[in-house]
Amino acid sequence: MPTTVVPSFCRNCLAYCPILVTVEDGRAVKVTGDPDAPAFEGYTCPKGRALPAQHNDPARLLHCLAGDEAGAFRPIDSGQVVKDVARRVQDLLARYGPRCIAMYSGTGPVSHPVGAPLARAFFRAVGSRMMFSAATLDKPAEHTSVALHGNWQAGLQTFETSDTWMIVGANPVIARSNGGPLNNPGARLKEAVERGMKLIVVDPRRTETARRAHVHLQLRPGEDPTLLAGIIHILIAEELIDRDFIARHAQGLDALENAVRPFTPEYVAARAGVPQEFLLEAARTFGRGRRGGVVCSTGPSFATHSNLSYYLALCINTLCGRWVRAGERAPFPNVLLPAFTPRAQPWPPFPVESDRPMRVLGLSENASGLPTAALADEILLDGDGQVRALFCLGGNPVLAWPDQLKTEAALRKLELLVVLDYRLTATARFAHYVVPPPLSLELPATTQRVESLKYSGVSRGYPFPWAQYTPAVAQPPADSDLLDDGTFFFLLARQMGLALDWVNPRGQGPNLEGPTTTIPVDMDRPPTADEMVALSCRESRIPLDAVKAHPHGRVFDLDVRVEPREAGCEARLELGAARMMAELMVLRNEDICAAHAAYPLRLICRRANNFMNSVGQSLSCLSGGESLPPAGLHPDDMVSHGLVRGDRLRIRSRHGWMLARAEPDASLRPGIVSVVHGFGDAATLDTAARCAASTSVNRLVDLLERDPITGIPRMTGIPVDIARA
Ligand SMILES: Nc1nc2c(c(=O)[nH]1)N[C@H]1C(S)=C(S)[C@@H](COP(=O)(O)OP(=O)(O)OC[C@H]3O[C@@H](n4cnc5c(=O)[nH]c(N)nc54)[C@H](O)[C@@H]3O)O[C@H]1N2
Numbered sequence: 123m124p125t126t127v128v129p130s131f132c133r134n135c136l137a138y139c140p141i142l143v144t145v146e147d148g149r150a151v152k153v154t155g156d157p158d159a160p161a162f163e164g165y166t167c168p169k170g171r172a173l174p175a176q177h178n179d180p181a182r183l184l185h186c187l188a189g190d191e192a193g194a195f196r197p198i199d200s201g202q203v204v205k206d207v208a209r210r211v212q213d214l215l216a217r218y219g220p221r222c223i224a225m226y227s228g229t230g231p232v233s234h235p236v237g238a239p240l241a242r243a244f245f246r247a248v249g250s251r252m253m254f255s256a257a258t259l260d261k262p263a264e265h266t267s268v269a270l271h272g273n274w275q276a277g278l279q280t281f282e283t284s285d286t287w288m289i290v291g292a293n294p295v296i297a298r299s300n301g302g303p304l305n306n307p308g309a310r311l312k313e314a315v316e317r318g319m320k321l322i323v324v325d326p327r328r329t330e331t332a333r334r335a336h337v338h339l340q341l342r343p344g345e346d347p348t349l350l351a352g353i354i355h356i357l358i359a360e361e362l363i364d365r366d367f368i369a370r371h372a373q374g375l376d377a378l379e380n381a382v383r384p385f386t387p388e389y390v391a392a393r394a395g396v397p398q399e400f401l402l403e404a405a406r407t408f409g410r411g412r413r414g415g416v417v418c419s420t421g422p423s424f425a426t427h428s429n430l431s432y433y434l435a436l437c438i439n440t441l442c443g444r445w446v447r448a449g450e451r452a453p454f455p456n457v458l459l460p461a462f463t464p465r466a467q468p469w470p471p472f473p474v475e476s477d478r479p480m481r482v483l484g485l486s487e488n489a490s491g492l493p494t495a496a497l498a499d500e501i502l503l504d505g506d507g508q509v510r511a512l513f514c515l516g517g518n519p520v521l522a523w524p525d526q527l528k529t530e531a532a533l534r535k536l537e538l539l540v541v542l543d544y545r546l547t548a549t550a551r552f553a554h555y556v557v558p559p560p561l562s563l564e565l566p567a568t569t570q571r572v573e574s575l576k577y578s579g580v581s582r583g584y585p586f587p588w589a590q591y592t593p594a595v596a597q598p599p600a601d602s603d604l605l606d607d608g609t610f611f612f613l614l615a616r617q618m619g620l621a622l623d624w625v626n627p628r629g630q631g632p633n634l635e636g637p638t639t640t641i642p643v644d645m646d647r648p649p650t651a652d653e654m655v656a657l658s659c660r661e662s663r664i665p666l667d668a669v670k671a672h673p674h675g676r677v678f679d680l681d682v683r684v685e686p687r688e689a690g691c692e693a694r695l696e697l698g699a700a701r702m703m704a705e706l707m708v709l710r711n712e713d714i715c716a717a718h719a720a721y722p723l724r725l726i727c728r729r730a731n732n733f734m735n736s737v738g739q740s741l742s743c744l745s746g747g748e749s750l751p752p753a754g755l756h757p758d759d760m761v762s763h764g765l766v767r768g769d770r771l772r773i774r775s776r777h778g779w780m781l782a783r784a785e786p787d788a789s790l791r792p793g794i795v796s797v798v799h800g801f802g803d804a805a806t807l808d809t810a811a812r813c814a815a816s817t818s819v820n821r822l823v824d825l826l827e828r829d830p831i832t833g834i835p836r837m838t839g840i841p842v843d844i845a846r847a
């Protein structure tokens with residue numbers, strides 16, 4: 123077969139960069155950026171370029187596996203897996219009812235987003251609400267803050283059109299994350315600064331992003347809510363707020379003003395550990411700017427008071443009136459999502475907690491969904507409603523959930539664990555069945571998933587009408603027996619005699635852009651992956667065929683204008699949510715001098731350019747064969763601990779310990795250890811795995827300090843000590 127070069131896009135992370143794939147005999151052999159894709163300029167990162175290595179990885183699973191009690195696996199036909207799992211699920215349902223069947227979906231579905239709707243449909247069909255996801259260990263406050271504050275239907279002013287921008291605990295240059303542009307973020311940031319944008323970055327590390335900042339607030343980890351309250355104090359005191367916007371669209375200013383009164387610049391600067399003049403400069407720069415936004419990511423999400431940090435960030439946007447107004451071009455007009463009418467009006471707040479409690483940890487189903495932090499305990503606690511079967515859809519709980527040893531105990535206790543993954547991951551090693559899917563380049567996809575990021579928080583996705591479709595460009599390996607995630611759940615449902623329906627998301631919580639439609643799925647034969655893509659785009663603004671006509675993707679010529687507030691709309695953004703005002707008081711009264719003599723350093727996490735969470739460490743082209751995660755330390759801390767670059771380091775928290783590789787990093791605030799998350803293996807299996815297991819940062823994380831609404835544990839600013847191992 124000849125060699126061809128075909129356009130596609132990378133689905134490793136939610137930037138979905140356009141790529142060119144060189145295909146030989148149906149196999150992907152090379153990936154480069156696609157210079158013909160508008161807006162991305164041929165940009166890719168090492169993970170994208172490693173797609174062929176991932177697809178051709180000798181460790182890739184080509185057949186389903188069945189595990190036995192001793193932890194050994196044997197290949198098994200996919201049809202047999204479907205029959206076995208169906209029988210076991212039916213038996214559990216008959217004995218314990220639907221609540222005993224749960225799902226955890228991780229970041230894997232980013233690579234194949236149209237599988238998840240059928241997984242959810244399966245759960246609806248069996249009557250179980252027990253659908254958990256990585257989103258509640260990631261940025262659950264994106265949802266709770268919107269529930270408490272409300273959201274703006276037309277969206278936040280965009281990075282592209284702003285003259286100030288504040289990024290709190292994100293590093294978009296490396297993570298293509300919330301906070302910055304997705305299309306070649308390094309170049310976009312450089313351009314923005316050159317055209318005069320004043321960037322404000324809040325991060326304990328002078329990151330690749332912070333290097334472009336006008337003001338970098340290199341705060342103590344976890345002091346984000348203090349710092350944001352301080353900024354609000356200054357904005358109000360110096361009258362840098364948009365009183366006209368507030369009067370028309372918000373309420374609760376007096377309560378907020380009172381609650382932030384004790385957060386004086388002196389107090390905040392001392393507590394957060396930043397120079398007072400930097401704090402004042404940041405607030406004034408943002409307040410005096412014409413357009414801009416404050417956005418948060420994992421930094422403040424992993425700290426305590428995460429809902430409050432995100433809430434205060436929304437309050438700053440509202441105080442400064444940074445929401446898109448009537449007559450302006452709508453920043454997120456939907457291309458492959460259905461058309462809607464963006465209006466210059468709020469979606470009102472909604473209840474942040476439901477009256478559906480978990481059995482454990484005092485948590486409930488909440489605006490961010492079901493708290494994954496509670497799932498291990500839900501499995502471990504005997505009794506009515508106990509979770510006994512888990513479907514793990516593209517996730518790696520052993521490395522991603524807090525308290526690794528508890529996670530492993532829970533997975534071991536399950537009566538049925540089905541892991542849908544392409545490798546025998548740390549988690550899959552506990553499975554009764556492992557079902558490998560075709561990989562991304564072997565499946566069709568669209569960029570719709572990135573558009574729907576705006577349904578999680580504010581300012582996410584492409585703020586321009588970009589869309590692309592890719593067919594499958596490579597073939598699954600010869601003689602493989604793979605099931606994509608959607609087909610697996612379809613076959614399982616059919617085997618159990620269930621009918622599925624397809625529902626596409628239309629918004630966040632009760633705030634919908636339009637009515638959701640339910641499409642019955644033809645249960646006679648499994649839909650092909652392309653038919654699933656078509657279902658997801660059934661009501662798209664631009665028909666899928668029109669997007670397919672541009673194989674390199676296209677910025678569509680959509681000029682959707684924001685409509686004014688509707689007559690009769692009473693909705694207001696809430697600046698003084700009682701729960702948040704009370705939490706500000708708690709924050710102010712915290713004993714910040716509480717000593718941690720035995721644990722003098724603070725652990726923070728970060729992403730690395732070569733890995734997507736736990737994916738990539740096993741590919742030598744990305745890891746360089748290194749199995750220990752890098753742990754950055756300020757050079758002074760290296761010296762005082764007698765460490766040199768490359769030393770094996772033992773990091774200990776009150777909960778556990780891990781091994782890492784010491785790296786001097788002058789960009790860090792002194793007193794901090796910055797570890798890349800996602801390394802490791804299962805700790806309670808064989809000896810070989812046990813050595814690797816000690817490199818997971820979740821050995822150090824426990825559930826004692828957790829958010830009262832979302833349950834997300836403290837994963838940054840963890841008191842630790844270090845020693846050479
Ligand atoms: N201490 C600490 N804990 C953390 C974090 C941290 O920084 N520190 N980060 C948190 C965050 S932000 C997140 S999002 C979570 C991550 O939580 P998870 O999503 O549970 O972990 P990942 O490592 O991203 O696992 C993704 C899995 O999907 C698989 N996969 C990839 N493509 C496909 C596909 O097409 N189909 C299927 N079925 N599987 C696929 C991969 O092989 C991989 O095993 O961890 C959280 N936990």
Ligand SMILES: Nc1nc2c(c(=O)[nH]1)N[C@H]1C(S)=C(S)[C@@H](COP(=O)(O)OP(=O)(O)OC[C@H]3O[C@@H](n4cnc5c(=O)[nH]c(N)nc54)[C@H](O)[C@@H]3O)O[C@H]1N2
Pocket residue numbers: 135229260290291292293294296297298299300324325326327329342343344345346419420421422425726727728729730731732733734735796838839
């Ligand atoms: N290359 C790469 N890209 C990824 C991923 C990956 O693993 N690798 N993972 C994807 C996923 S699942 C997610 S959720 C996103 C996450 O995207 P981001 O949230 O941008 O993740 P990071 O790059 O780790 O940036 C978090 C920053 O928070 C800082 N930080 C730590 N503690 C604190 C604190 O207490 N306060 C403040 N203000 N900052 C703090 C860290 O120093 C770090 O620079 O990235 C996605 N993209």
Ligand code: SF4
Pocket residue numbers: 132133134135136137138139165166167168169170171298
């Ligand atoms: S940033 Fe890297 S991993 Fe993410 S889509 Fe682009 S090439 Fe792929």
Ligand SMILES: [Mo]
Pocket residue numbers: 256259260
């Ligand atoms: Mo994440």
